[in-house]
Amino acid sequence: MTTVFDAPWFYWAVGVAVGLPICLVLLTELHNALLRRNNVLARPVHLLRNYILPLGALLILLVQGMQISGETTPVRIVATVFGFVVLVLLLSGLNATLFQGAPEGTWRKRIPSIFLDVARFVLIAVGVGLIFAYIWGANVGGLFAALGVSSIVLGLALQNSVGQIISGLLVLFEQPFQLGDWIETPSGRGRVVEVNWRATHIDTGGGMLIMPNSVLAAASFTNFSRPPGTHSLSVDTVFAVDDPPDDVIAMLEKVAAMLPQLRPDATPSSVHLGGLRYSTSIPLTTPADDYAAKTQFLRWVWYASRRAGLHLDEAEDEFETPERLQKSVRIIAPTLRLNKAEQEAFLPHVRLARYGTHEYLQYAGEVPKRMLFVVTGTVRLVVTTSDGATIAVRTLEAGDFLGQTTLTREPVTASAYALEEVTVLLVERAHIEELTARKPVLLQDFGHAIEERRSSVQRAVAAAGE
Structure with a gap:
């Protein structure tokens, strides 16, 4: 007599x-753990479980x-x-493991989206072909042959359009640029943000330039x-013919060296082009800084050239x-303890100068050669930590x-820039x-x-370290 244990x-x-219940519980716990970590594999695990x-x-x-034949329709x-669900899992898993979780700067992160589209299309075509061949017994070889003939006919009819796509694909396979690169084309200049089947998208800063790949x-x-x-910004300026070229070059290089956009460990240079x-x-580190660096450089050169x-x-x-000079001396007279007669005698020994917004008046560690008295505007004292x-x-x-240590010939402890x-x-x-010899109280x-x-400075550094 056949028992239930002998049934196939x-x-x-x-x-x-x-x-089934054990696998569901394990996959549920795995899915929750991946969600808490914002892991890209959470979606493939969700497909597998559900x-x-x-x-x-x-x-x-x-x-x-139930011993139902595989040939039946149900x-x-x-x-x-x-x-089909397995095919979706493969697409999602490949995208998550190879591209979504790719580190910045790697080839997986920089690969154009067009190649991903081609890979998805090939995987879907092969997967659908296998499903129809092994499950429904379809003649996939004949279907692909018919599609091949149709593709030839369609390619002849659309040879111009297809030629443009092929030429664009050749550019992408050669990889003359990558996502994030800055390029200049006959139509515009900007950063490459997307590459698809038809065109390359370039962010110009004033809009999106759609450049056909062909x-x-x-x-x-x-x-x-x-x-x-290796990127450098070139800025041209014009000075009077009587200005000594060496003085002009030294001033231009000093101003360029103060720019915050300057590439670390790089040195600007200026040349006289004649006349x-x-x-x-x-x-510069990136062409994205070109506009900001140029405008700030020209603004600071305006002030530095006059000084x-x-x-x-x-x-x-x-x-x-x-x-204006007399008015400025009256403003600083209380600081220097000057009476009216001393103010008049003081005028031939002083000079007015202007600094632009965010331009540095002094740097920490330098020994000042003169003192600077603020007449108008505000100056921020700052210190840079290690x-x-x-x-x-x-x-x-x-x-x-500023520059009070000029008397002691000691370096200043803080930098100062104009707000x-x-x-x-x-x-x-x-x-x-x-002045200090005649007024000892000034020295105090x-x-x-x-x-x-x-x-x-010590209090500010200590407060920042808390």
């Missing part, structure tokens, strides 16, 4: 009854448990759905991102008038001063020494200021 369906049914595992169990019960329908294949273009670390023209080469007595665009500086962080110490206003356009009164070291004031600035 028994062990299959028990395996599904026991294995669709593939139940459909696989149902297919086993139909064929092995079994074929379930098998087809199972095959146009890129037929035209020449410049890639500013290759080789890396009135000068060219300054500024190494140096040079004539940008052959213009004369008429800012320092006797009236890890590169910038900490604000205090803000200077009209009547405050807005700042006008300062410059007093050379020799005249400061003369400057000594207190030096100690107070040091204490302020």
Whole structure:
């Protein structure tokens, strides 16, 4: 007598009854853990738990448990759905493991989307062909042959369009640029943000330039991102013919060296092009900084050229008038303890200068050669920590001063930059020494200021480290 244990369906049914719940519990826990970590594999695990595992169990019960023939329509329908879900899992898994989780800068992260589309199309075509061949017994070879003949006919009818696609694909296979590269084409300049079947999308900063791949294949273009670390911005300026070229070049290089967009460990250079023209080469990390670096450089050159007595665009500086100079001396007179007679005697020994917004008036560690007294505007004192962080110490206003260690010939402890356009009164070291010799109380004031600035820097650094 045959028992239930001898039935061919028994062990299959028990395996599904026991294995399905266990697998569901394990996959649920795995899926929750991946979700908590924002892992890209969470979606493939979700497909496996909710669709593939139940459909696989149902297919086993139909064929092995209920002994239904695989040639019947219900079994074929379930098998087809199972095959399609497996195909979706393969697409999702490959995308998650190879591309979504790719580290920045790797070839997987930079690969154009067109290649992903081609890979998906090939995988889908092969998968659908296998499903129809093994489940439904379709003549896939004949179908692909018919598609091949149709493709030839369609290609002849659309040879111009197909030629454009092929030429675009050749450009992409050659990889003359990658996602994130900055290129300049006959139609515009910008950063490559997307590459698809038909065109390359370039972010120009003022909109999105859609450049057909066939146009890129037929035209020449410049890639500013290759080789890396070689991009430089060239800025032309004009000075008066009487300005000494060496003085102009030194001023231009000093201003360019202060730019925050300057590439680390790089040095700008300026050359005299003859006549009135000068060219300054500024190494930058990325072409994205071109506009900001150029505008800031030209703005700071305007102020620096006037402080140096040079004539940008052959213009004369008429800012320092006797009236403005007298007014400025009156503003700083209480700081230097000057009476009216001393103010008049003080005028021939001072000079007015202006600094642009965010331009540095002094750097920490340098020994000042003169003192600067703030007349208008505000100046921010900052200190840079060992890890590169910038900490604000205090803000200077009209009547405050910089460079007080010029008397002791000690380096200053803090840097200073203009928060807005700042006008300062410059007093050379020799005249400061003369003033302190006649007014010993000034020497005490400057000594207190030096100690107070040091204490302020220490407090600011200590507060930042808490």
